Amino acid sequence: xxxxxxxxxxxxxxxxxxxYRYWLENKLFAAKDRDGEREAFSIVIPPPNVTGKLxxxxxxxxxxxxxxxxxxxxxGKNVLWMPGTDHAGIATQNVVxxxxxxxxxxxxxxxxxxxxxxxxxxxxxxxxxxIHQLQRLGASCDWDRERFxxxxxxxxxxxxxxxxxxxxxxxxxGHYLINWCPRCHxxxxxxxxxxxxxxxxxxxxxxxxxxxxxxLVVATTRPETLFxxxxxxxxxxxxxxxxxxxxxxxxxxxxxxxxxxxxxYVDREFGTGCLKVTPAHDPNDFELGIKHGLEQIKAIDDDGxxxxxxxxxxxxxxxxxxxxxxxxxxxxxxLVKKEDLTHSVGHCYRCKTVVEPNLxxxxxxxxxxxxxxxxxxxxxxxxxxxxxxxxKTYYEWMRNIRDWCISRQIWWGHRIPAWTCExxxxxLVLEADPETCPDCGGTALTQESDVLDTWFSSxxxxxxxxxxxxxxDLLKTFYPTSVLVTGFDILFFWVARMMMMGTHFMDEVPFKxxxxxxxxxxxxxxxxxxxLGNVIDPxxxxxxxxxDAFRFTLTSFAAMGRDIKLSEERVEGYRHFINxxxxxxxxxxxxxxxxxxxxDPKAISLPDQWILSRLHSVGAQAxxxxxxxxxxxxxxxxxxxxWNEFCDWYLEAIKPILFGKSGDAxxxxxxxxxxxxxxxxxxxxxxxxxxxxxxxxxxxxxxxxSIMEADFPTLNWDNQRLAYSPEAEVSMEFVIExxxxxxxxxxxxxxxxxxxxxxxxxxDNPFQKEMLTQHQDLMKLLARLDxxxxxxxxxxxxASATSIVSGSALYVLLEGVLDFAKEVERxxxxxxxxxxxxxxxxxxxxxxxxxxxxxxxxxxxxxxxYEELVEKRAQLLANRDRIAGMV
RNA sequence: GGGCGAAUAGCUCAGCUGGGAGAGCAACGGCCUUACAAGCCGUGGGUCACAGGUUCGAUCCCUGUUUCGCCCACCA
Numbered sequence: 001x002x003x004x005x006x007x008x009x010x011x012x013x014x015x016x017x018x019x020y021r022y023w024l025e026n027k028l029f030a031a032k033d034r035d036g037e038r039e040a041f042s043i044v045i046p047p048p049n050v051t052g053k054l055x056x057x058x059x060x061x062x063x064x065x066x067x068x069x070x071x072x073x074x075x076g077k078n079v080l081w082m083p084g085t086d087h088a089g090i091a092t093q094n095v096v097x098x099x100x101x102x103x104x105x106x107x108x109x110x111x112x113x114x115x116x117x118x119x120x121x122x123x124x125x126x127x128x129x130x131i132h133q134l135q136r137l138g139a140s141c142d143w144d145r146e147r148f149x150x151x152x153x154x155x156x157x158x159x160x161x162x163x164x165x166x167x168x169x170x171x172x173x174g175h176y177l178i179n180w181c182p183r184c185h186x187x188x189x190x191x192x193x194x195x196x197x198x199x200x201x202x203x204x205x206x207x208x209x210x211x212x213x214x215x216l217v218v219a220t221t222r223p224e225t226l227f228x229x230x231x232x233x234x235x236x237x238x239x240x241x242x243x244x245x246x247x248x249x250x251x252x253x254x255x256x257x258x259x260x261x262x263x264x265y266v267d268r269e270f271g272t273g274c275l276k277v278t279p280a281h282d283p284n285d286f287e288l289g290i291k292h293g294l295e296q297i298k299a300i301d302d303d304g305x306x307x308x309x310x311x312x313x314x315x316x317x318x319x320x321x322x323x324x325x326x327x328x329x330x331x332x333x334x335l336v337k338k339e340d341l342t343h344s345v346g347h348c349y350r351c352k353t354v355v356e357p358n359l360x361x362x363x364x365x366x367x368x369x370x371x372x373x374x375x376x377x378x379x380x381x382x383x384x385x386x387x388x389x390x391x392k393t394y395y396e397w398m399r400n401i402r403d404w405c406i407s408r409q410i411w412w413g414h415r416i417p418a419w420t421c422e423x424x425x426x427x428l429v430l431e432a433d434p435e436t437c438p439d440c441g442g443t444a445l446t447q448e449s450d451v452l453d454t455w456f457s458s459x460x461x462x463x464x465x466x467x468x469x470x471x472x473d474l475l476k477t478f479y480p481t482s483v484l485v486t487g488f489d490i491l492f493f494w495v496a497r498m499m500m501m502g503t504h505f506m507d508e509v510p511f512k513x514x515x516x517x518x519x520x521x522x523x524x525x526x527x528x529x530x531x532l533g534n535v536i537d538p539x540x541x542x543x544x545x546x547x548d549a550f551r552f553t554l555t556s557f558a559a560m561g562r563d564i565k566l567s568e569e570r571v572e573g574y575r576h577f578i579n580x581x582x583x584x585x586x587x588x589x590x591x592x593x594x595x596x597x598x599x600d601p602k603a604i605s606l607p608d609q610w611i612l613s614r615l616h617s618v619g620a621q622a623x624x625x626x627x628x629x630x631x632x633x634x635x636x637x638x639x640x641x642x643w644n645e646f647c648d649w650y651l652e653a654i655k656p657i658l659f660g661k662s663g664d665a666x667x668x669x670x671x672x673x674x675x676x677x678x679x680x681x682x683x684x685x686x687x688x689x690x691x692x693x694x695x696x697x698x699x700x701x702x703x704x705x706s707i708m709e710a711d712f713p714t715l716n717w718d719n720q721r722l723a724y725s726p727e728a729e730v731s732m733e734f735v736i737e738x739x740x741x742x743x744x745x746x747x748x749x750x751x752x753x754x755x756x757x758x759x760x761x762x763x764d765n766p767f768q769k770e771m772l773t774q775h776q777d778l779m780k781l782l783a784r785l786d787x788x789x790x791x792x793x794x795x796x797x798x799a800s801a802t803s804i805v806s807g808s809a810l811y812v813l814l815e816g817v818l819d820f821a822k823e824v825e826r827x828x829x830x831x832x833x834x835x836x837x838x839x840x841x842x843x844x845x846x847x848x849x850x851x852x853x854x855x856x857x858x859x860x861x862x863x864x865x866y867e868e869l870v871e872k873r874a875q876l877l878a879n880r881d882r883i884a885g886m887v
Numbered sequence: 888g889g890g891c892g893a894a895u896a897g898c899u900c901a902g903c904u905g906g907g908a909g910a911g912c913a914a915c916g917g918c919c920u921u922a923c924a925a926g927c928c929g930u931g932g933g934u935c936a937c938a939g940g941u942u943c944g945a946u947c948c949c950u951g952u953u954u955c956g957c958c959c960a961c962c963a
Contacts, residue, residue: 008923009923009925010925195959202963218963219963220963221963222963265962266963267962267963270962270963271963275962275963276963277963278963282961282963283961284961284962284963285963286961287961343962343963344960357961389892390891393890393891393958393959396889396890396959397958397959400959400960488957488958489958492958492959556900557899557900559900559901562892562893562900563892563893563956565899567899569899569912570899570911570912572912572925573911573912573925574911575925576923576925576926577925578925579925579926580922580923580925582922582923583922583923583925583926584922584923585922586922587922587923588922589922590922628903630903632901633901633903636901636910636911639910639911640910647923648927651922740929743928743929744929744930746917746929747916747917747928747929747930748916748929748930750916750917751917752917752918753917753920753928754918784920837907840907841907844906844907844943844944847943847944848943849942849943849944850906850944851943852943853942853943853944854906854943854944855906858944861906861907862906862907865907
């Protein structure tokens with residue numbers, strides 16, 4: 001027995017490392033490709049970036065997934081949690097370039113092939129970091145199946161998808177205005193641009209009319225783009241310009257003349273109602289330029305510097321050029337006005353550089369048809385989004401979607417499978433690298449230098465990881481996946497695109513449910529960020545408080561649709577819970593010298609019946625909560641059960657039985673119940689706190705293997721032995737009410753727990769009489785009473801404090817000890833409470849509308865409450881007056 | 888400009904389809920009662936943001952207002 005004893009305090013670190021190793025070695029996370037019997041359950045992990053370091057978002061995201069996976073395994077399902085990482089094109093390239101820079105080199109010094117080798121090297125060395133961190137979190141992924149978005153199989157899937165979309169006319173190449181990051185030197189998709197409100201200026205600049213009759217004043221926030229202007233636009237019905245006869249203006253700081261055009265696109269209310277048109281550097285102007293056949297002049301180069309079109313400003317950075325140009329315009333008297341204006345400026349989501357709208361040749365996905373399918377799938381309920389209000393956001397986005405720019409001018413990523421024949425100019429888009437041109441037989445084929453947007457490959461993740469385009473058993477068993485768990489920040493980047501690709505290529509949605517969780521913020525509700533210095537490192541938290549405490553904290557705060565404000569104190573609070581559980585187990589183990597795997601239902605005590613009944617309800621509630629993604633509910637249901645019911649009442653109540661005061665048969669029965677309850681409680685808790693539950697499970701006698709292989713308790717409720725018992729709950733509630741009454745008197749009277757007390761209970765109620773005789777010892781123990789006598793309602797004892805229990809009076813005899821004034825005060829307080837409740841209920845009953853219209857059971861219930869309170873009040877008053885008379 | 892969400896105890900938050908306001912932490916008082924002082928027992932504390940409406944009845948449903956947060960959007 002002594003060897004089974006647990007240490008006094010729970011020590012997480014050694015336990016966590018040991019069990020994680022055990023689970024891996026015994027393949028307890030492994031899914032079966034095919035399983036004829038068990039139902040399948042699958043989740044694909046949102047692949048963290050290889051450059052990633054575990055942050056709070058990952059911690060929450062993966063804790064929730066792990067809870068679901070572990071829960072479903074306990075429910076007997078064949079569970080696949082597919083792990084992997086994302087190559088994260090721009091992010092990873094940036095990291096490696098930085099590393100090169102510290103060696104004084106650039107990627108161009110290495111050349112494309114050598115650079116890519118270098119990235120792979122980097123990945124080999126550091127790419128596993130995030131995986132190890134997920135393992136510290138307890139993530140039960142099927143690690144043998146780990147995938148990477150750049151590995152061979154996934155690359156094949158990417159090519160296949162690209163070629164098919166191209167052949168279906170859903171991928172095209174063209175010159176369009178895209179968002180350009182001058183630092184990363186690549187195009188970005190609209191989504192990859194972060195807009196931020198910035199204080200800036202609106203410059204009013206005079207463009208002289210060529211006939212010398214004056215000038216047109218345009219308003220712009222980006223004066224440096226004027227070198228790319230190819231027109232000035234007015235609204236056709238703008239009366240201010242109705243008389244204008246001159247059809248062209250002279251572009252300031254240049255020798256060019258540009259036309260004046262009319263278009264209703266121009267907003268007459270804004271600025272001067274006169275718009276400068278720069279088709280190569282502004283998306284609206286681009287459209288306008290096409291409509292009016294305007295020339296497209298690029299004045300800003302890909303590195304963000306002005307080019308030859310800017311004359312004397314050529315070579316200057318765009319922002320320097322802005323200042324210089326404004327100064328020059330002012331000198332020439334062409335700057336009419338400079339006013340304050342805050343407007344939103346786009347930044348690169350990777351490096352935060354201000355993006356430049358730029359004209360270039362790029363590849364695009366025509367998303368309309370794909371979005372239609374993805375939209376319909378959710379409308380038809382094939383995929384359900386939780387919490388539901390995100391569906392609306394999803395719909396909005398899908399309905400207003402624009403074509404997706406997928407080419408990136410970087411090296412790290414899936415190179416676009418398109419080649420140009422140098423001889424005949426033919427463009428080839430193929431899955432396999434071509435040797436010769438099918439048209440002219442030429443062998444000088446040049447592959448596109450661009451790579452694909454990282455999100456292109458992650459859009460295929462749910463099926464590419466399962467072996468698509470092969471028809472694998474894995475796909476057959478696990479696709480569509482059961483649920484996708486993710487944060488809302490990548491709803492569009494990732495979830496929406498998986499929906500498009502999944503419905504298009506698999507003819508089936510990628511997941512049945514999408515659970516969108518909150519963001520983890522700091523204690524003040526601010527987003528955690530390096531620049532604010534408010535980042536809490538999950539690994540440090542784990543180090544300090546243990547993984548289970550951390551996981552329980554995240555789970556408790558993971559209410560649907562609400563952000564989590566995390567601080568260390570909160571984790572500390574839940575560490576107490578882990579410790580409480582540990583100590584409860586320690587106590588139990590002192591009495592469980594063997595596996596008590598059965599008990600005699602006839603020999604069990606009231607607390608036994610009660611705790612079994614409670615376990616039954618709590619198990620059902622926990623199951624319900626987990627089935628509906630109400631993680632915080634599951635956590636709090638179990639927390640309260642373990643602490644406030646199992647520890648506070650049950651363990652205290654069975655102590656005399658365990659110490660042999662009720663005989664051997666009773667002891668055996670109670671040990672059986674204790675064994676059962678603690679076992680089931682551990683299983684219920686295991687999905688949330690896997691380590692401590694496994695550790696305790698192992699120490700329990702019986703040698704039942706890993707807790708991961710146990711059955712979730714609700715699967716096999718044995719109704720004979722373990723059923724919901726309202727009678728037992730009512731009885732135990734009576735005991736609790738009585739005991740609490742005594743404790744209240746003790747507390748309010750400042751009587752030490754050591755002080756011996758005697759009590760009388762006056763009742764004519766048969767049930768109560770029965771309770772008092774049957775469970776007298778139990779009540780005496782819990783209330784620390786020397787004697788507790790029951791007698792018919794009669795004369796009240798003299799010096800006693802009163803507590804009303806279920807309408808009957810309990811008298812705690814305090815001869816020589818009672819402070820009469822204090823007792824009167826206490827009873828007054830109790831009465832005031834009753835009066836307050838009574839007030840509301842009486843008003844309700846006097847309202848004829850309520851009595852007539854409210855449903856029968858409700859009225860009945862309220863009436864019963866009323867009777868009870870009236871009785872209670874009368875009792876209190878009688879006793880109060882009696883004591884008052886003795887002062 | 889559109890959309891979404893939040894406002895409940897000193898703090899952080901629950902409160903599922905309308906029927907007597909809850910938890911944790913903090914505070915206060917008392918306890919080292921042989922699993923646990925990371926503990927035990929007890930106590931206090933809320934016009935459920937504001938104003939209307941629907942209803943017999945509203946923290947919950949509807950309308951409006953205020954404050955805060957987020958997302959989306961090509962108005963220079």
